[in-house]
Amino acid sequence: MMADYTVRDQVAVIELDNPPVNALGSAVRAGIYDGIRKADRDPNIKAVVICGKRGTFCAGADIREFDGGKNGPWITDIGDFIDNMKKPVVAAIEGFALGGGLEVALFCHYRIALKTVRVGQPEVQIGLLPGGGGTIRLPRATGLKNALDIITTGNHVPAEKAAKMGIIDQIVTGDIIEEGIKFVKSKCNIDTSLVCLRMKTVKYSGDLDDISEAAMTKVKSKFKGAIAPIVCVKSVINSAKMPYEKGIDTEKEHFQDLRHSSQSKAMRYAFFAERAITRWQLPSGGNYKTAKPLPVKTSGVIGAGTMGGGIALCLITSGIPCILVEQNQQFLDKGLEIVKAQLMRTVQLGKLSTEQAKKCFTMLKPTTNIEDLKNVDLVIEAVYEDLKLKREIFEKLDRICKSETILCTNTSSLHIDSIATATKRQSKVVGTHFFAPSYIMKLLENIYGTKTSAETVATVMKLGKTIKKVPVLVGSCTGFVANRMLKPYSEEAQYCLEEGSTPSIVDTVLMDFGMPIGNFQVSDLSGLDIGFRIKREAARKAGVELSKNSRFFLGQRNCGLIEKLYEAGRMGKKNGKGWYKYESLNGKPIVDPEVTMLIEEHCRSLGIERRNIGSQEILERMQYAMINEGFKILEEGLCTMAEEIDVIWIYGFSWPKYMGGPMYYASQIGLKKIYEKVCYYHKTFPYSMHWVPSSLLAKLSQIDLPLSEWGDVAQGRKLVNKL
Numbered sequence: 001m002m003a004d005y006t007v008r009d010q011v012a013v014i015e016l017d018n019p020p021v022n023a024l025g026s027a028v029r030a031g032i033y034d035g036i037r038k039a040d041r042d043p044n045i046k047a048v049v050i051c052g053k054r055g056t057f058c059a060g061a062d063i064r065e066f067d068g069g070k071n072g073p074w075i076t077d078i079g080d081f082i083d084n085m086k087k088p089v090v091a092a093i094e095g096f097a098l099g100g101g102l103e104v105a106l107f108c109h110y111r112i113a114l115k116t117v118r119v120g121q122p123e124v125q126i127g128l129l130p131g132g133g134g135t136i137r138l139p140r141a142t143g144l145k146n147a148l149d150i151i152t153t154g155n156h157v158p159a160e161k162a163a164k165m166g167i168i169d170q171i172v173t174g175d176i177i178e179e180g181i182k183f184v185k186s187k188c189n190i191d192t193s194l195v196c197l198r199m200k201t202v203k204y205s206g207d208l209d210d211i212s213e214a215a216m217t218k219v220k221s222k223f224k225g226a227i228a229p230i231v232c233v234k235s236v237i238n239s240a241k242m243p244y245e246k247g248i249d250t251e252k253e254h255f256q257d258l259r260h261s262s263q264s265k266a267m268r269y270a271f272f273a274e275r276a277i278t279r280w281q282l283p284s285g286g287n288y289k290t291a292k293p294l295p296v297k298t299s300g301v302i303g304a305g306t307m308g309g310g311i312a313l314c315l316i317t318s319g320i321p322c323i324l325v326e327q328n329q330q331f332l333d334k335g336l337e338i339v340k341a342q343l344m345r346t347v348q349l350g351k352l353s354t355e356q357a358k359k360c361f362t363m364l365k366p367t368t369n370i371e372d373l374k375n376v377d378l379v380i381e382a383v384y385e386d387l388k389l390k391r392e393i394f395e396k397l398d399r400i401c402k403s404e405t406i407l408c409t410n411t412s413s414l415h416i417d418s419i420a421t422a423t424k425r426q427s428k429v430v431g432t433h434f435f436a437p438s439y440i441m442k443l444l445e446n447i448y449g450t451k452t453s454a455e456t457v458a459t460v461m462k463l464g465k466t467i468k469k470v471p472v473l474v475g476s477c478t479g480f481v482a483n484r485m486l487k488p489y490s491e492e493a494q495y496c497l498e499e500g501s502t503p504s505i506v507d508t509v510l511m512d513f514g515m516p517i518g519n520f521q522v523s524d525l526s527g528l529d530i531g532f533r534i535k536r537e538a539a540r541k542a543g544v545e546l547s548k549n550s551r552f553f554l555g556q557r558n559c560g561l562i563e564k565l566y567e568a569g570r571m572g573k574k575n576g577k578g579w580y581k582y583e584s585l586n587g588k589p590i591v592d593p594e595v596t597m598l599i600e601e602h603c604r605s606l607g608i609e610r611r612n613i614g615s616q617e618i619l620e621r622m623q624y625a626m627i628n629e630g631f632k633i634l635e636e637g638l639c640t641m642a643e644e645i646d647v648i649w650i651y652g653f654s655w656p657k658y659m660g661g662p663m664y665y666a667s668q669i670g671l672k673k674i675y676e677k678v679c680y681y682h683k684t685f686p687y688s689m690h691w692v693p694s695s696l697l698a699k700l701s702q703i704d705l706p707l708s709e710w711g712d713v714a715q716g717r718k719l720v721n722k723l
């Protein structure tokens with residue numbers, strides 16, 4: 001049994017024991033169930049303490065069991081039994097009580113916790129609702145409003161706040177089991193039915209239908225396209241509408257439906273993908289197990305633009321002092337204003353108190369003197385994308401900084417070696433690619449160069465976690481993984497325009513799929529000048545003319561629409577006109593007939609016949625082109641597992657988690673179908689190199705292998721011809 005049963009001083013102590021987080025697998029559920037029945041039967045036992053081993057209570061149901069196979073008692077059987085016990089039962093909580101873990105605690109007559117504890121019902125984040133009575137019992141403990149908030153967001157609640165909310169009865173210090181025994185013994189003379197949550201009514205103020213409607217509206221706009229938050233609201237409302245038993249039965253039905261839903265399966269995949277990618281390895285053999293991160297106690301950022309300012313903010317809000325360097329006082333002042341404004345916003349959102357924000361700001365040391373960086377542990381360069389400039393900076397940093405300092409570049413496309421070779425410490429140079437807005441977006445694409453050491457990688461991977469990002473390690477190539485995959489995706493979007501579609505049609509298709517924002521809206525946000533400059537730079541490097549009227553550029557299909565919009569002064573949202581027009585800086589995109597005319601004129605002048613392009617074709621062309629690129633990335637060993645690509649898209653480009661990421665999506669469609677379509681589009685559009693089928697995709701389309709093994713095939717760790 002995975003719950004230890006011992007007796008101390010006439011109190012039965014049931015300790016959950018399932019490493020690493022005491023997940024409530026079937027054996028643990030059986031262990032608790034057997035334990036409480038044994039304690040109830042034994043006349044020498046006066047009370048029960050339920051707690052967890054290894055410093056934590058329980059992180060909820062064992063998510064790996066959700067795909068079926070193992071049974072065991074249903075979790076609410078435990079609650080039903082405790083509800084009828086005369087002997088008091090206390091949950092003695094340390095670490096986490098999450099999901100089913102909190103539900104077990106809510107079955108108990110009392111809950112005590114250490115101050116450092118966090119409780120929560122995070123099921124919604126894996127596409128579920130609490131299925132062990134959480135939606136019915138939590139509102140009885142804390143009222144409808146708090147329960148709705150906790151269950152629909154999945155956010156963790158710190159112990160002291162949970163105590164104020166009525167979820168925890170007492171905060172304790174010291175040994176949690178000793179405290180549990182002491183506490184529960186003091187309750188032996190109290191009638192347990194008086195404290196049993198089943199018996200309580202749900203508190204709320206106002207009209208239940210109004211509360212329900214407001215909560216529905218909120219979750220529908222906040223979690224667009226996701227089913228679970230809606231079901232969570234329904235079930236929590238049921239707690240006030242239905243008798244206890246009916247509420248519990250309905251909750252269980254909802255849980256089972258969601259457990260089998262494609263959204264929850266995708267989100268469960270994403271949960272484990274996020275953990276799998278922490279097990280990084282370098283081609284040289286260094287890996288997460290063997291490499292030790294260096295401490296980063298002080299840092300520096302070069303460039304106080306929006307990107308650099310945001311990065312500095314990530315550092316100081318995580319407690320790492322930062323020296324922010326700009327080339328002159330005017331730029332520095334502007335940068336500081338950006339940081340201040342962002343900090344204010346954080347205060348407004350309630351994420352930091354005014355005091356905390358002020359303290360953070362004192363950790364920022366602005367300067368125009370790069371020499372001030374000489375003693376910092378790590379520097380992140382965030383100047384604009386110009387190789388010559390970046391090399392100059394790295395050469396300087398190499399001279400100035402102490403020999404241990406790690407030098408990071410926030411380049412979004414340049415090879416790491418092309419920058420590292422400007423220094424004599426290539427092993428300490430690494431890419432740390434943040435995504436705009438850098439303070440908000442969670443992805444941190446860490447890129448190793450040929451000589452980057454495992455110690456340097458371990459340091460930036462750890463730093464990523466410290467500054468609350470999701471760090472993913474990738475190899476170096478033009479655009480790395482994120483932008484390299486984005487290229488075919490947005491190129492196909494533009495080709496669809498010149499073949500007959502419009503920016504708003506394309507964007508609507510993407511948003512209907514679940515993307516929070518369309519391709520052309522993103523382009524307007526980043527600025528069309530960026531796309532234009534990248535193309536102009538590519539032309540300059542290749543020594544060719546960039547012609548907006550040529551259908552070919554560098555031997556490939558070309559769409560000159562960006563050049564034409566740029567020439568027409570359409571820079572994007574910043575000047576109120578790009579692929580759309582905008583009435584203000586915060587305004588919504590409005591379809592602009594001028595753009596439609598411009599596209600039509602572009603087609604006329606080039607003799608391109610426009611046609612109706614269906615949503616399916618738009619989606620397929622954008623996504624399959626990008627997925628094909630993903631397989632090439634795996635094939636080239638730039639990622640070691642498909643999960644890395646999915647996490648990059650979820651956290652870098654807000655791919656809906658309930659769709660798992662592009663590689664997971666491909667696995668659901670079937671690689672055979674994807675491969676056939678890629679071949680078809682390759683035949684149809686022979687001048688778009690991104691349609692050349694990936695040989696890994698071709699290989700995998702012939703066999704049926706789970707996504708978790710695609711990387712192994714690509715790396716030769718699994719030989720498919722020998723399967």
Ligand SMILES: CC(C)(COP(=O)(O)OP(=O)(O)OC[C@H]1O[C@@H](n2cnc3c(N)ncnc32)[C@H](O)[C@@H]1OP(=O)(O)O)[C@@H](O)C(=O)NCCC(=O)NCCSC(=O)C[C@@H](O)CCCCCCCCCCCCC(=O)O
Pocket residue numbers: 020021023059060061062063064065066067068069070071074075096098099100101103122123126128129130131132134272275276
């Ligand atoms: C707890 C954390 C906050 C800890 O974070 P930390 O950063 O410290 O560590 P990691 O996240 O890296 O985790 C370490 C390690 O542990 C694994 N892990 C964590 N939690 C779980 C878990 N709940 N289940 C399984 N494994 C877990 C994690 O994967 C890591 O290992 P890896 O090898 O991958 O590196 C953080 O981990 C966290 O947030 N965890 C998840 C918390 C959560 O989401 N909890 C809710 C779970 S869902 C739930 O509880 C549902 C309940 O409401 C209802 C239960 C009803 C009944 C259950 C029985 C149904 C079974 C179906 C039977 C089918 C039979 C049939 O019909 O066929």
